[in-house]
Amino acid sequence: MKELNLFLIICIILSSTLCGFSQQKKINTSPNIILFVVDDMGWQDTSVPFDTTITKLNRTYHTPNMERLAAKGVKFTQAYATPICSPSRVSLLTGSNAARHKVTNWTLRKNLSQDAVDNQLSFPVWNMNGLSQKPGVENSFYAKALPQILKENGYYTIHAGKAHLGAIGTPGADPLNLGFDVNIAGHAAGAPESYLGTENFGVGKPDKSVWAVPGLEKYHGKDIFLTEAITREALAAIDPMVNKKPFFLHMSHYAVHVPIMGDPRYLQKYLDAGLNRTEASYASMLEGMDKSLGDIMDFLDRKQIMDNTIILFISDNGGLSAHARGGTPHTHNKPLASGKGSLYEGGIRVPMLVSWPGKYKPGKVVDQYVIIEDFFPSILEITKIKNVSKPQIVDGISFKPLLEDEPYKSDNRPIVWHFPNKWGGSGPGIGPGSAIRKGEWKLIYFYKTQHFELYNLAKDIGETENLFYQYPKLAFSLVKSLTQFLKNTDAQLPFYKENGQKLDYPLETFKNLKF
Structure with a gap:
């Protein structure tokens, strides 16, 4: 009997060991994922040309x-985000369109809207507290976030840099409440008080504490730029997981958001090139961000895990141009019109790259348009994670077929932007509005002025010629589709300040027009 019991114990131990080995082997076959997000980087803010020519x-x-x-992977020339940061970041991690999740402006303080004051309009009560995985949190979008899903499927999840996903004092303010195992320097604020380690990244300034970057005390007083410090910490967090467990790194830089502060490593070269100090500082911040990308790629090469790592690169909105930049406002994204905050292309078209060596054709260019909520279903499909139980409706469509030369059934799909708020900047296309793109055509509706604009982006990327009255049937079709989407998502609309009356949906306005 003792011999039998001993035999059974040995069998159980061997079985458990083999099962664990099998599970470990299964885990290690999943690709590592690096989601590299840049803040406020424009479509043209790079030496990689996303236009048809080098500009x-x-x-x-x-x-x-x-x-x-780009040489290793796939370049998307028509990738889109929302006009400002928090809506994009929530869409990125949930797959839901901004009209649906209703985090339609930038978040910061609990139950406090960041809408700028308007003399004619009031703005709806939106989800100003951001994203929450806990149900019942007021003014929040309840959803299961991408890192949580990846964590439940064997991934080690790391957030590094800007979070800006929930207001101060709400669950979503801390990335650890959204499925991340590690949080490096992420909190409620969407900008740093300072990029300089010599200034403790803003820590210690009582009147500016809301913007101070947390968790980087080891670099305080040191001559180091914030982009570099966050990158070092991100790589240190990845290192123990190499070949042990697949990791998801949400590498989310504060750069190149204001304050525009020169990265000392690169500033002088741009001053020598003749740029004014503001633009030289901006260019140096871009190059510092690029160095971070290079450091991460070098790490993957050293660890011999590049071939099992997918890197996805995107910006959270178009490039800042309305203020704080050097030179003429609204020109920094040419040939695109306007910039951050705008529904014109300069505010929503962003650089996008995807690389997975050995899987995706190097140097490939995709001209099919995609939008930021597409990342959520794409990453799940790439990692073969299926049957996910989640409370939110996913509006995004996987772009995996475009990476692998497979049939893509959504060539002329409608994509929608909804911004019923007022951002802090002003300028062309900046203000409460909704827009839809289908094929080469894009229609914008501005609520305050109740007017429409229609552009053929294939022929007029700069949106210089409004064709609305020349193509009334096409315009009607787009207005109808836009309005139906807004109603289906229960999209909120601004109000007239004088009488509290809600503004019309686009179709209601269209019906009163005379052609």
Whole structure:
């Protein structure tokens, strides 16, 4: 009997060991994922050309590691985000369109809207507290976030840098409440008080504490730029997991958001090139961000895990141009019109790269348009994670077929932007509005002025010729589709300040027009 019991114990131990080995082997076959998100980086803010030709701006900036990533992978020339940061970031991690999740402006303080004051309009009560995985949190979007899903499927999840996913004092303010195992320097604020370690990244300034970057005390007083410090910490967090467990790194830089502060490593070269100090500082911040990308790629090469790592690169909105920049406002994203905060292309079209060596054709260019909520279903499909139980409706569509030359059934799908708020900047296309793109056509509706604009982006990327009254049937079709989407998502609309009356949906306005 003792011999039998001993035999059974040995069998159980061997079985458990083999099962554990089998599970470990299964885990290690899943690809590592690096989601590299840049803040406020414009479509042209790189030496990688996303237009059909190399532009003056492409020649101004120096981003050799983006060039390296583009050569290894796939370049998307028509990738879109929302006009400002928090809506994009919530869409990125949930797959839901901004009209649905209703985090339609930038978040910061609990139950306090960041809408600028307007003399005619009031703005709806939106989800100003951001994203929450806990149900019942007021003014929040309840959803299961991408890192939580990946964590439940064997991934080690790391957030590094800007979070800006929930207001101060709400669950979503801490990335650890959204499925991340590690949080490096992420909190409620969407900008740093300072990029300089010599200034403790803003820590210690009582009147500016809301913007101070937390968790980087080891770098306080040191001559180091914030982008570099966050990158070092991100790589240190990855290192113990190499070949042990697949990791998801949400590498989310504060750069190149204001305050525009020169990265000392690169500033002088741009001053020598003749840029004014503001623009030279901006260019140096871009190159510092690019160095971070290169450091991460070098790490993957050293650890011999590049071939089992997918890197996805995107910006959270178009490039800042309305204020704080050097030179003429609203020109920094040419040939695109306007910039951050705008429904014109300069505010929503962003650089996007995807690389997985050995899986995706190097140097491939995709001209099909995609939007930021597509990342959520794409990453799940790439990692073969299926049957996910989640409370939110996913509006995004996987772009995996575009990476692998498979049939893509959504060539002319409608994609929608909804911004019923007022951002802090002003300028062309900046203000409460909704827009829809289908095929080469894009229609914008501005609520305050109740007017429409229609552009053929294939022929007029700069949105210079409004064709609305020349194509009334096409315009009607787009207005109808836009309005139906807004109603289906229960999208909120602004109000007239004088009488509290809600503004019309686009279709209601259209019906009163005379052609």
